[in-house]
Amino acid sequence: MKLKHSLFTRRQFLNGLLGGWLGALLASFLYPVIKFVFPPTREPDQVILPFADFRDMNTVSVKNFLWGTKPGILKKKNDGSYLAFVGVCTHLDCNVSYLEEQRKFFCACHDGWYDENGLNIGGPPPKPLRRLLVSIEGEDLIIKREGGERAEDQ
Amino acid sequence: MKTGIQSWLDERFGLSIITKFLKEKTVPQHKHSIWYYTGSAILLFFTIQIITGFMLVFYYKPTLEGANESVARIMTEVPLGWIIRSVHSWSASFMIAFVLIHLLSTWLAKSYRKPRELTWMSGVFLLVFSLLSGFTGYLLPWDDLSLSATKVGTDIPRSIPLAGVWVTKFLRGGEDVTGDTLTRFFGFHVSIIPVFIFILLGVHIYLIQKQGMSLPLSAELKKEKVKEIPFWPNFVYREMIVWLLLLGILFSLAIFFPPSLDKAADLMAPAPEGIRPEWYFLFLFQTLKILPAKILFLPGDTLAVLLILVAGIVFFFLPLIDNKPAERKGKIITITALVLIVYAVAMTVWSLL
Incomplete structure (x- = not known):
């Protein structure tokens, strides 16, 4: 079935795509930073x-x-x-x-x-x-x- | 008259916008004007912290083996080192004290009302970073007292649901307070916290210039014309008198009552008796001491931490909550403020008994 009106405009779609990509990029930068600041636990067995x-x-x-x-x-x-x-x-x-x-x-x-x-x-x-x-x-x-x-x- | 250099620089920087602004800036004169001086007093002590801090890092070593010894060296061998450390330590207390006075005056005068909400909010962050600066600095001499205070202080966030354990780990650089914590605290103290303070200070001061000095509620309600004096030079000269007085008090205290230094902390030794944090955390310390192990179904310290957290959030959003300062709601908030002040003072006194 074809919708009469699109749910969002082309601009919204592209902005979402760009924003999502930027968010993913940021997350991939943040991940190593967060990993880095928490050293491994050293409690002995x-x-x-x-x-x-x-x-x-x-x-x-x-x-x-x-x-x-x-x-x-x-x-x-x-x-x-x-x-x-x-x-x-x-x-x-x-x-x-x-x-x-x-x-x-x-x-x-x-x-x-x-x-x-x-x-x-x-x-x-x-x-x-x-x-x-x-x-x-x-x-x-x-x-x-x-x-x-x-x-x-x- | 502008000299050649001045106009050369002005052509490039456009500084005349700022100097023109400062020439036209005025400060209201009324019976509560004295509180206007607290802001620049904080700046004075902050500047002293920066300068003496720069000097102390020339000799300080942020390691498990070297920290206590390097502070001892500053106190005994480095020429005038003891005065520099003493001034740094006293000036920190003065800065926090004036931050608290500045905050109380804003709170009770309700200067955070529209349109100054963001000035208040940036101020709350500045308070947090000032306290963090004091807290992280307290560990750096690495003696028994500072170690125990840090163990307790960094364990408090652990009670925050979900994120708490990670906050503690982040602050300590691991499960426990170790040499890693010391190095990390040094990093917080000398680089991370100051950067945040500078940024927030920029926002805070910009907002004050943009919106002008706030008037007390009573004066604003009467819509009467308040007398004003020029910021430059009249007000600045008066501020300088205050600075001179404060510097005199600061240096006198720093010279006659230098901070102590105990033997190096032993990570495995039991906490010594009579430990206590810096004076501005005493009310919290006493509260933690008297809370029973269990209140209803929650551990006492968890309850305390949750209360502090909620209080902090309410405090941050106070300008939005206290949106009718002259009415009944506003008066209730003022009474609450006074009750909290009495509580904090009473707890502090109790902890000293």
Whole structure:
């Protein structure tokens, strides 16, 4: 069927074509720019530490390790098993410290508190400290991300 | 009388259009005239920032290894380096303070009413870039205080739905605050932000010249004739007196109270106690501190960020919202403004206790 009137004029059609082409051109310039400004994530899948360094640690204090670009905190429980956390406050990303006398984690930025199992118990933190999986294989202490989660989901 | 060089240049540039304009420009004189001086005070401090900033980049090193040490060197070894850094730091505070005063005077006098909506909007952007400039500059000395402030500040946008994670990544140059963040912030601070400020400043000042000085609402409503003085030289001379006073205060403070520098930041160390951002972010800092972890179904910080976002958008479009300034709606907006000012001051004082 032939329409009596065209839906747009020849000029509109050509302008649309030109505009669309310019838009596509711009997008093709913008794409590499956007790719460039976001560097790849560097969070490790796992960290392997020599078990010898942690075998004799007591249950009062904690030890730090490097979890990619974040501080990791390792804690020995009374039953001899290990707990590992990402030592970063779930409120606004400050590094937390462990207060031995109170057996609590503390974030100085906005007065956030966690108990010794990393559970948020006071102040603004909305979530517990992020847990990591700890396993011991021979002389290695292996720390892994929990269940394939990504850092962005945190 | 024009000299030969002047007329030679004028023939090519056509500068006489500008000089003629400035000769004819007038400034109204009334009981609220004092607020007209805040604009040029901002320009004064901005100029000082540019000059001292140029000087500081001669010695500053924007790297994880070199930053703190290079600032320490500026403070201890470079001849008069400590004064230059001190002036840069104090002048930044003064600039922000005058930006806030300038904004409050415009807000309360409702100078943003038609046809000055775009002047206000460009001003809101200038405010944002001024704050960003302060925020990015705060990280550059790379000590414990500046690191924690940056971690918090760059994590705040994360709560914005959809785009937030990407904003945080963009600002940090990755998932976390690292040496990359420092280098990136240096880039923002010394090139990207200043370029935007220059462009916006051009638009802002052009609009003011195009539309002339705004009159207070009361004077405009009475339609009375307001006394005027010539911009050049009468008003400029008065401004220069103000500049001289401000320079005196600035240099005195800079010499007697130079900014501190702590040991280099350790990315893995816990946040030190007593961290706080620059004074103009304290109200926000205190708000984040007192908000509980959950409000209804939202995390406290998400709610805060959403509120700030909405407030920012309302603020930007204020001239269009407050379109009947003399009527009841306008009065409600004025009261809201006063309440917000009281809130910000109260929160700031609280955070200092």
